[in-house]
Amino acid sequence: MFARAMQSSRHPILAQIVPIRRCNLACAYCNEYDEASDPVPTETMLRRIDRLADLGTTIITLSGGEPTLHPELDLLIRRIREKGALATLITNGILLTEDRIRRFNRAGLDYIQISVDNIVGDESSKKSLKALERRLVWLAALAEFDVTINSVVGEGIRKPEDALLVARRARSLGFTSTIGIIHDHLGQSRRLEDSHREVVEQVLSLSGSLFSFAHFDQFQEHIIRGIPNDWHCRAGGRFLYICEEGLVHYCSQQRGRPGIPLEDYTAHDLETEGKREKICAPLCTISCVHQTAMLDSFREGPRETLAGILERRERREPGFQPPFTVRLLSWLFLDVRLRGVFGKLALKFLGLPTRP
Numbered sequence: 001m002f003a004r005a006m007q008s009s010r011h012p013i014l015a016q017i018v019p020i021r022r023c024n025l026a027c028a029y030c031n032e033y034d035e036a037s038d039p040v041p042t043e044t045m046l047r048r049i050d051r052l053a054d055l056g057t058t059i060i061t062l063s064g065g066e067p068t069l070h071p072e073l074d075l076l077i078r079r080i081r082e083k084g085a086l087a088t089l090i091t092n093g094i095l096l097t098e099d100r101i102r103r104f105n106r107a108g109l110d111y112i113q114i115s116v117d118n119i120v121g122d123e124s125s126k127k128s129l130k131a132l133e134r135r136l137v138w139l140a141a142l143a144e145f146d147v148t149i150n151s152v153v154g155e156g157i158r159k160p161e162d163a164l165l166v167a168r169r170a171r172s173l174g175f176t177s178t179i180g181i182i183h184d185h186l187g188q189s190r191r192l193e194d195s196h197r198e199v200v201e202q203v204l205s206l207s208g209s210l211f212s213f214a215h216f217d218q219f220q221e222h223i224i225r226g227i228p229n230d231w232h233c234r235a236g237g238r239f240l241y242i243c244e245e246g247l248v249h250y251c252s253q254q255r256g257r258p259g260i261p262l263e264d265y266t267a268h269d270l271e272t273e274g275k276r277e278k279i280c281a282p283l284c285t286i287s288c289v290h291q292t293a294m295l296d297s298f299r300e301g302p303r304e305t306l307a308g309i310l311e312r313r314e315r316r317e318p319g320f321q322p323p324f325t326v327r328l329l330s331w332l333f334l335d336v337r338l339r340g341v342f343g344k345l346a347l348k349f350l351g352l353p354t355r356p
Contacts, residue, residue: 001058001086005295010267011056013292015240016063016090016252019045019070025092025126027117029156029182032252033065040244042072046079048246051262053083055270057240061088061288063252065244068095074107081108088112092127096135098142105144112139113148113178116170118162125157129166140173147175151203153196154182160196167203179203181223183285187253191226200224205317219290228282231293237274238292240265250278251286
């Protein structure tokens with residue numbers, strides 16, 4: 001993913017596609033489901049996956065609704081992998097079984113994100129550790145793909161401290177953990193209460209990964225305080241959201257923009273929509289779109305981006321020692337005495353700009 005993102009800015013890094021809008025749960029904070037929709041026909045889904053592959057998409061994520069309600073989900077995962085893209089899945093995990101995990105292994109699933117918001121479910125979220133504990137143990141024992149557990153905090157969440165307990169349990173099982181912030185119906189952030197903000201900071205501090213997307217610190221620090229971010233959203237170009245009707249939208253919270261059928265979406269649309277300014281960007285909480293922006297920031301300004309990431313990590317964690325690969329990147333991009341010829345060769349190899 002990183003290499004392809006560095007080599008070209010003319011293809012989508014990540015696309016989310018909805019195989020079914022229906023969900024088997026009804027969480028009060030969620031606006032991405034209904035209770036009646038039929039699955040998108042398998043042949044239609046396969047054509048959409050093929051079209052995303054034709055556009056050069058690196059990662060295709062099946063989301064919903066609840067994607068595990070689609071009767072041919074394994075076939076969809078297999079088709080994504082056959083087309084050379086990474087196959088990922090966002091699910092509430094309720095329908096996971098040992099057999100299904102093994103089927104995901106055989107289909108070639110690369111990554112799964114499971115939402116767990118509290119210890120015991122309530123009206124706001126039914127996605128509880130109590131309901132999912134056994135399934136998480138199965139994943140730890142059987143999954144050949146990466147697993148991330150994501151929790152949310154914000155308005156309507158009664159016990160934000162549960163997110164920290166969930167994150168610690170995820171780490172104990174060998175998974176990664178992330179935390180999101182509940183947004184309004186347009187994906188916009190609101191300032192968090194102190195108790196919620198403290199939980200976010202504690203969960204983020206658990207990560208040992210320098211480049212964890214949850215650790216794109218500037219976004220997170222501003223979002224939890226309701227402060228606008230100054231950035232360019234590449235949705236419509238580097239990130240695509242395809243609804244159950246096959247229309248391309250900027251994201252799940254900006255449906256109808258641009259609203260072009262995927263079958264008609266072209267390289268020109270990728271460029272035009274990716275460059276378009278989005279008025280929703282300053283207070284956006286959609287982490288998937290932030291992820292693609294972080295990669296493009298590194299592509300366009302590797303030295304500045306890496307220096308900023310290291311500086312913020314060291315400020316938060318005094319005495320932090322970067323791993324070898326990060327020290328190598330620092331040597332190539334940040335050490336004025338050494339970068340010279342070797343830095344330019346590395347930039348050329350990765351397809352990065354070689355400007356001074």
